[in-house]
Amino acid sequence: MTDHRPNRRPSAETRAAQALRMIDPQTGAVVPGIEPATTFARDADYEPRQSYIYARDGGPTVERAQALIASLEEAEETLLFASGMAALVALIETVPAGAHVVAPRIMYHGGLNWLVRQQEKGRLRVSFFDQADPDDLARQIEPGATDLVWIETPTNPNWDVTDIRAAAEAAHAAGARLAADCTAAPPCTTRALDLGADYAFHSATKYLGGHSDLTAGVISCRAVDARWEELVTVRNLSGSVIAAFEAWLLIRGIRTLYVRFRQASENALAFARHFEAHPEVEAVLYPGLESHPGHAIARAQMTGGFGGMLSLMVHGSADRAKDVARFCTCFFPATSLGGVESLIEHRKAVEGPNSVVPDRLLRLSIGIEDVADLIADMEQALDRSA
Numbered sequence: 450m451t452d453h454r455p456n457r458r459p460s461a462e463t464r465a466a467q468a469l470r471m472i473d474p475q476t477g478a479v480v481p482g483i484e485p486a487t488t489f490a491r492d493a494d495y496e497p498r499q500s501y502i503y504a505r506d507g508g509p510t511v512e513r514a515q516a517l518i519a520s521l522e523e524a525e526e527t528l529l530f531a532s533g534m535a536a537l538v539a540l541i542e543t544v545p546a547g548a549h550v551v552a553p554r555i556m557y558h559g560g561l562n563w564l565v566r567q568q569e570k571g572r573l574r575v576s577f578f579d580q581a582d583p584d585d586l587a588r589q590i591e592p593g594a595t596d597l598v599w600i601e602t603p604t605n606p607n608w609d610v611t612d613i614r615a616a617a618e619a620a621h622a623a624g625a626r627l628a629a630d631c632t633a634a635p636p637c638t639t640r641a642l643d644l645g646a647d648y649a650f651h652s653a654t655k656y657l658g659g660h661s662d663l664t665a666g667v668i669s670c671r672a673v674d675a676r677w678e679e680l681v682t683v684r685n686l687s688g689s690v691i692a693a694f695e696a697w698l699l700i701r702g703i704r705t706l707y708v709r710f711r712q713a714s715e716n717a718l719a720f721a722r723h724f725e726a727h728p729e730v731e732a733v734l735y736p737g738l739e740s741h742p743g744h745a746i747a748r749a750q751m752t753g754g755f756g757g758m759l760s761l762m763v764h765g766s767a768d769r770a771k772d773v774a775r776f777c778t779c780f781f782p783a784t785s786l787g788g789v790e791s792l793i794e795h796r797k798a799v800e801g802p803n804s805v806v807p808d809r810l811l812r813l814s815i816g817i818e819d820v821a822d823l824i825a826d827m828e829q830a831l832d833r834s835a
């Protein structure tokens with residue numbers, strides 16, 4: 450039943466749109482300000498006036514952005530980093546030397562490359578699970594030895610869906626922690642901590658920022674503990690904190706997260722349905738389609754829409770797939786995802802020769818434009834490349 454009491458807590462959508470109602474006490478400004486200072490004067494007793502000392506620890510603008518994301522994730526605390534990769538590297542740095550990590554075989558290539566590098570340097574042992582097989586994750590966990598399980602859902606660029614609750618149960622039963630990269634499923638649709646993850650991770654460069662004009666990474670925790678304090682220390686010592694201006698832009702972006710994500714999800718579903726039975730398209734990979742193997746889990750854990758990320762497998766050669774990407778005039782031929790503008794990329798060309806992504810796969814980030822323009826653009830590109 451809808452709660453209409455006057456003192457009810459505003460919903461997450463309202464908290465996002467109003468950026469937690471951070472009214473400036475001096476001016477009444479309804480938009481949170483930006484504090485660019487790197488250093489903060491002490492008081493007459495030589496004590497910090499508030500908690501701020503030096504900007505590499507974070508500062509008022511960074512803390513405001515963190516508080517907003519923590520509120521949307523229902524997290525105890527949130528930390529922002531200069532990029533998604535900076536956040537991932539910091540979290541992996543907290544894994545004890547020689548410990549075991551489990552990660553998906555297909556995942557964001559930067560994260561994968563970092564894990565392989567740690568393994569090659571002898572710092573960690575890593576086992577990769579088949580993210581398309583619901584039972585493989587549990588098989589790769591070594592009770593007592595596995596320290597961290599990393600999942601990504603939906604997984605880039607096949608959009609396989611991993612059951613966060615089941616992954617958390619498997620990790621916890623073995624004494625490991627679960628980190629969920631939900632970059633393609635921001636908190637307006639999936640709250641990983643509620644589903645049992647210990648850490649909710651996002652490249653905030655994508656949906657949270659939403660305008661392809663900032664890089665940021667974020668990790669939120671279900672409970673603050675010694676390991677979380679270690680992550681705070683790593684961010685400080687490695688100097689990987691987000692800058693104040695980026696944090697401010699991120700707050701601005703998050704205010705429209707819900708409407709952007711709803712529109713992108715609606716567009717992507719219409720686009721996926723249009724091309725699902727198209728003669729020039731072998732397959733449309735989109736968790737919102739009933740034909741997608743992860744659809745049932747996606748329905749259960751993506752409650753605010755399936756998002757704007759989908760991939761097309763075109764009939765023909767790798768060159769034809771590249772031609773389709775080149776011939777699009779409404780989609781931008783560019784990497785990244787989660788912005789208001791639609792992007793198309795030939796993923797294998799971007800990831801390089803070691804990539805396991807099929808060479809006829811085109812990854813699309815559907816934005817908030819008129820979907821009729823996007824469908825018409827893909828139709829003409831498929832025609833022209835035939």
Ligand SMILES: *Cc1c(COP(=O)(O)O)cnc(C)c1O
Nearest residue numbers: 532533534557605632652654665
């Ligand atoms: C982009 C991305 C990252 C890395 O984030 P950056 O902000 O580019 O460093 C990590 N995971 C996923 C799923 C991503 O799409």
